[in-house]
Amino acid sequence: MKSFLLIEDDDIFNFIHNQIILQVIPDAKITIFKYAQQALDYLNEIHPNLPDYIFLDLNMPEMNGFEFLDNLSNSGSIDCTKTTIYLVTSSLDHRDSEHANSLEFVKSLIDKPLSIDFIKLLN
Amino acid sequence: MNSTSKDYDQLLKEFSELQLRVTRFSFTEQQLINTRDQLDHELVQYKRLSLFNSQALKSSSLSHFTLEIAEAIVDIFEVEAAAVLIKNCQEPEKTQIHIEGINNPYKYDSLKLQEIITSFSSDFIENHSRILNEDELAKDELFSTYKEGLLFYFIDHETGYSAYLIGLISKAKYPLYRPLEIRYETIFKIFVTQVRSHLENRIKSEKIQAQIQQISSSELELKKLSLIATKTKNSVVISDSEGKIEWVNDAFQVITGFKLDEIKGKKPKDFLQGPASDMNEIERLSLALRNKENIETTLINYNKGGQPYYNQLEITPVFDEQNKLVNFISIQKDITEEMRIKQEILKINSRFELIAKKSNIGIWEWDPINQTIVWNDVLYDIYGASQPEVDSVLFDFWKSCIHPDDRLTVVSESNHLVENMQEQLLEQEYRIVRRNDNEIRDLKCVTLVERNKDGLMLRLIGTAIDVTEIKQYERAILTKNQELKKINSELDNFVYSVSHDLRSPLLSIKGILSLVFNGAQIDETTTNYLKLAEKSVIRLDETIQEILEYSRNARLEVNKEEFDVSSMIQTIFEDLKFSTSESFEFNFSIIGNPIIHSDKSRIEILLKNLIGNSVKYHRKDIQNPFVLVEFNHTDKNEVNFTISDNGEGIPEKHLTKIFDMFYRASSSSQGTGLGLYICKEIVNKLAANIEIQSKQNEGTIVHLTIPETI
Numbered sequence: 144m145k146s147f148l149l150i151e152d153d154d155i156f157n158f159i160h161n162q163i164i165l166q167v168i169p170d171a172k173i174t175i176f177k178y179a180q181q182a183l184d185y186l187n188e189i190h191p192n193l194p195d196y197i198f199l200d201l202n203m204p205e206m207n208g209f210e211f212l213d214n215l216s217n218s219g220s221i222d223c224t225k226t227t228i229y230l231v232t233s234s235l236d237h238r239d240s241e242h243a244n245s246l247e248f249v250k251s252l253i254d255k256p257l258s259i260d261f262i263k264l265l266n
Numbered sequence: 267m268n269s270t271s272k273d274y275d276q277l278l279k280e281f282s283e284l285q286l287r288v289t290r291f292s293f294t295e296q297q298l299i300n301t302r303d304q305l306d307h308e309l310v311q312y313k314r315l316s317l318f319n320s321q322a323l324k325s326s327s328l329s330h331f332t333l334e335i336a337e338a339i340v341d342i343f344e345v346e347a348a349a350v351l352i353k354n355c356q357e358p359e360k361t362q363i364h365i366e367g368i369n370n371p372y373k374y375d376s377l378k379l380q381e382i383i384t385s386f387s388s389d390f391i392e393n394h395s396r397i398l399n400e401d402e403l404a405k406d407e408l409f410s411t412y413k414e415g416l417l418f419y420f421i422d423h424e425t426g427y428s429a430y431l432i433g434l435i436s437k438a439k440y441p442l443y444r445p446l447e448i449r450y451e452t453i454f455k456i457f458v459t460q461v462r463s464h465l466e467n468r469i470k471s472e473k474i475q476a477q478i479q480q481i482s483s484s485e486l487e488l489k490k491l492s493l494i495a496t497k498t499k500n501s502v503v504i505s506d507s508e509g510k511i512e513w514v515n516d517a518f519q520v521i522t523g524f525k526l527d528e529i530k531g532k533k534p535k536d537f538l539q540g541p542a543s544d545m546n547e548i549e550r551l552s553l554a555l556r557n558k559e560n561i562e563t564t565l566i567n568y569n570k571g572g573q574p575y576y577n578q579l580e581i582t583p584v585f586d587e588q589n590k591l592v593n594f595i596s597i598q599k600d601i602t603e604e605m606r607i608k609q610e611i612l613k614i615n616s617r618f619e620l621i622a623k624k625s626n627i628g629i630w631e632w633d634p635i636n637q638t639i640v641w642n643d644v645l646y647d648i649y650g651a652s653q654p655e656v657d658s659v660l661f662d663f664w665k666s667c668i669h670p671d672d673r674l675t676v677v678s679e680s681n682h683l684v685e686n687m688q689e690q691l692l693e694q695e696y697r698i699v700r701r702n703d704n705e706i707r708d709l710k711c712v713t714l715v716e717r718n719k720d721g722l723m724l725r726l727i728g729t730a731i732d733v734t735e736i737k738q739y740e741r742a743i744l745t746k747n748q749e750l751k752k753i754n755s756e757l758d759n760f761v762y763s764v765s766h767d768l769r770s771p772l773l774s775i776k777g778i779l780s781l782v783f784n785g786a787q788i789d790e791t792t793t794n795y796l797k798l799a800e801k802s803v804i805r806l807d808e809t810i811q812e813i814l815e816y817s818r819n820a821r822l823e824v825n826k827e828e829f830d831v832s833s834m835i836q837t838i839f840e841d842l843k844f845s846t847s848e849s850f851e852f853n854f855s856i857i858g859n860p861i862i863h864s865d866k867s868r869i870e871i872l873l874k875n876l877i878g879n880s881v882k883y884h885r886k887d888i889q890n891p892f893v894l895v896e897f898n899h900t901d902k903n904e905v906n907f908t909i910s911d912n913g914e915g916i917p918e919k920h921l922t923k924i925f926d927m928f929y930r931a932s933s934s935s936q937g938t939g940l941g942l943y944i945c946k947e948i949v950n951k952l953a954a955n956i957e958i959q960s961k962q963n964e965g966t967i968v969h970l971t972i973p974e975t976i
Contacts, residue, residue: 153770159777166785202766233769235814236762237867255770256777259784 145266146172146194150182150211151231152203160198160231160257167262179206183214186221193226196265198257201232201239208232212246223248231255311453314342315460322464328352329362331468335431335461336366342457343416344443345433351383352465356426368434371407382406383430387419394419395454397446398432413437416446418458425469429461501598507591509533509555521600523570534596538577540568551581558583558591564601576605628730630660634723648709648732650702669697669706683713687721690714695733708734754821765814769807776803805938812940815871819947824865831869831905832860835895838874842881850884851892858899863974868948873907875941876968880911885963888912907970916960924958 145168151157157175164171174194176182183206186193201208208230215221230243233255243252253261318338325331332350339348347367354360363379372378385405386398398415409415412434421428435443495502501518505511510531519525522538529537539548543566554561560582567577579598586592619642622629628645632638639660646653649667656663668676676696683692692713700707713728779800782788788796832854839852862869873895880893891912898906916924923929925946928939949956953973960966 153774155774156770156777159774159781162781162785163777166781232766233773234762234766235769235811236766255773256780259780 144170144172145196147174148182148186148194148197149173149175150179150197150203150208151175151200152177153200156200156255163257163259164262167259168266179203179208179211183211183218186215187218190221191225193221195227197226197228198231199228201230201234209242212249216248229253231257308453311342314338315453315457318342318457319460322460328360328468329364331464332362332364333366336364338457339431339433340366342453343433343446345416345446346436346439346443347412347434349383349430349432349434351380351430353380353384353428353430354426355428368408369411379408382408383432386417386432387430395458400437403434409434411436411438413440414446418454420458420462422462422466425466427465427469429465431458431461501596501600503534503594503596503598505533505594505596507593509535509594512593518598521569521575521598522567538565538567540566540572540574542566542574543568555581555583555594558585575600575602577601622729626731628732630728630730632726632728634726645730648700648707648730649698650700650705656701663701667698667701669699672696680713683715684723684726687717690717706734707732708737757821758818761814761817765810768810772803772807772810776800776807779803809938809940812938812944816940816944816947819868819871819944819951824868824951826863826865828861828863829866829869830860831862831897831899832856834866834870835873835877835897838870838877841874842878846881846884847891849889849891850881851890853892853894854897855894856897856899858897860897860899862899862905862972864905864972865952868952869972872945872948872970873909875945876907876909876970879941880909880913880966883913883966884911885914903974905972905974907972908967909970910965910967912965915962915964915966916958917962918960921958921960 147164149157149160151160154177157177161173161175164173172194174185176185179199199208199211203211206214212228215223227250228248229250230252231254232239232252240252243249315338318334318341321334322331325334332352336348336350339345339350347365349366349368350362350364352362361376361380363376363383365379370379386402395416395418398409398417400413403409403412403415414435416433418431419429433446435446495515498515499517501521502515503511503518504513510533511526511529514524514526514529524537535548535552547563547565551561551563551565560580562578562580564576564578566574568574577598578601579596581594581596583591584593584595618629621627622642623644626644626648628648629642630645631640641660646656649656649664651663665673665677676694679692679694683689692711694711694713695708696711697706697708699705709730710733711728711730713726715723716725716727717723779796782796783793835854839854843850843852877893877895884891884893893909893911893913896908896910898908920929924942927943929943930939945956948954949970955969955971957969958966959969
């Protein structure tokens with residue numbers, strides 16, 4: 144059974160992404176946080192049992208995707224190699240993709256919305 | 267009566283008278299004999315005199331003549347010895363002395379001899395003769411053995427000669443000789459007169475000889491001079507005292523084109539001058555000639571063909587011994603070529619001066635040999651100085667004007683330039699305090715050293731430009747640039763966040779639609795409507811992306827880096843594969859190094875657009891739609907892409923407009939009309955070149971040439 148963590152402030156995308164994953168993987172375990180800080184607390188709580196995939200939105204209020212990743216790698220307790228992190232964005236800023244590519248525990252930066260084909264590849 | 271006695275007495279008287287007469291007669295007879303002897307002797311003397319005369323005429327030199335005089339004295343006057351001194355007061359080296367029959371203790375000391383002989387004439391009476399007695403002769407060792415002497419002395423003012431003729435009889439042989447007294451007076455006078463006349467003749471002939479020699483040597487000199495005058499490349503004109511030509515040399519005839527025959531008797535000014543001749547100089551020349559003075563001048567003259575030439579001439583008047591003007595000699599030189607070069611140089615110089623003035627370039631020149639500095643007017647203005655005030659102390663003035671903070675560096679750099687033979691050029695920027703208003707000005711200066719082969723400095727030349735205003739502009743531009751950068755980056759952020767916020771709702775619609783298509787049970791009509799909606803959403807998204815690309819290209823600096831073209835094209839192919847049918851072929855060929863140095867993100871947008879167009883506009887009705895990207899990187903200065911396809915092609919009427927903003931050639935397309943416009947903008951930005959050839963329903967070929975500089 145695959146487990147997913149979605150970190151995204153937009154309810155509509157959370158709904159869409161949740162549905163798309165379920166359409167491909169009906170028994171997927173999906174946890175959703177609207178705020179990065181909540182997700183961070185959650186990961187600290189559940190580690191070392193991390194979700195298989197984390198879909199992290201870049202543009203979020205309070206703590207954005209990159210700040211979240213900074214905090215995650217600085218926490219010390221969480222081993223990021225035990226999970227696969229995708230950055231998800233609707234941004235076209237080339238600086239974002241350059242930054243994302245420079246981070247070693249980010250698998251890749253993908254465009255919103257998640258596509259059914261992409262999830263099929265994960266399954 | 268006594269007549270007999272009377273007769274006897276008479277007879278006796280008669281006898282005694284007869285006796286007396288006999289005695290008288292014999293005395294007279296003796297006297298007659300004596301007189302005859304005397305006459306015989308004198309005849310001998312005259313014969314000797316005549317012999318001397320003829321010999322003297324034959325004698326070749328003055329010294330020989332002196333010797334003959336001495337011999338003649340001994341012969342004619344029947345003395346034992348003789349001394350002769352012929353002295354030349356004007357030319358002492360011509361003085362002759364000869365001693366005949368005298369033991370001479372001063373053999374090589376002719377001056378001593380002269381001194382002794384001339385001492386006899388201390389009373390300076392001209393033309394006299396006298397007897398020298400024993401006491402007089404005893405004064406010197408030379409004549410101390412002689413009893414009696416005869417001196418004749420004369421001086422000839424015309425020739426400058428004086429003569430001392432001495433005949434001598436020694437004490438030992440005195441009894442054997444007849445005493446000298448004043449005998450033979452007549453013959454003596456004749457002898458002296460002859461000596462004098464011989465001497466005069468000799469001197470006159472000598473003078474004539476010398477004159478003949480002088481004449482012949484001046485003749486030679488004249489010949490040489492005339493040869494020089496004939497052969498020299500300078501013109502030579504000889505005219506009479508009125509200025510009429512008597513003779514010209516060959517060079518004159520070559521330069522002017524006039525033959526001697528045509529101009530003989532004419533004055534040069536009558537045929538050499540023309541409209542451009544300087545009247546003031548001609549006036550000055552005529553005045554000098556009237557005053558019989560030497561003159562040098564340069565005139566514009568005209569040759570026979572009317573061609574003007576610059577004639578540099580010098581005229582010298584020639585006077586004879588009576589100081590009478592006989593000729594004018596004029597030496598002339600055609601200096602047209604020299605004048606032309608001189609004027610050319612002046613012209614170039616004045617051009618430079620004008621350029622320097624118009625472009626406000628200060629120029630200076632320092633001559634280290636003569637220690638002179640020259641500034642042009644602009645430089646005085648730059649330093650805010652007036653010429654006479656600082657001219658004598660230019661170097662110190664310059665140094666004192668340099669801003670105190672820069673002075674040490676500027677002076678030491680300048681010294682380094684002067685002292686190091688390898689150095690040729692110095693470029694400096696420094697500040698000065700302008701003298702007239704104490705304003706601080708920025709100067710940009712270049713100094714150039716001119717050296718000879720050995721590295722010795724011949725000249726320093728420099729320029730200075732006041733760049734204060736330029737510097738101010740530069741600083742202003744720099745500030746503006748920084749502001750612009752800030753605004754740009756703010757704008758960048760704004761564009762990204764706007765595009766992000768615009769896209770987000772679009773993308774969520776796209777997500778919902780994909781959920782619908784994938785899961786929900788809907789009828790066909792609804793599906794078609796929703797497909798149209800999806801298409802619009804995608805197009806809007808593309809438009810947003812392209813506007814973003816356009817704005818990025820317009821604002822961002824070209825940023826060159828090295829990257830792999832081959833992998834870039836593969837990635838583009840991968841991305842495009844998702845959006846087209848499986849039968850579409852992507853082909854790529856490469857010649858040369860795949861690594862290029864260029865603006866990566868712009869090249870990517872370009873290629874994405876161009877390849878994307880081939881994909882987007884492929885023909886659905888053919889079996890093998892394709893795109894072929896050919897990359898050629900064999901030229902080191904540029905890279906070439908050729909993107910060809912067998913797609914719809916572009917109708918010819920659209921070809922000229924396809925690069926226009928929002929222009930869409932195909933009604934079938936989903937395009938925004940921005941793609942090729944962005945391509946064109948990028949091509950401009952990269953100084954690249956793009957050419958599109960296309961034929962409807964056959965395909966399109968795009969040639970892209972991008973310059974590559976490291």
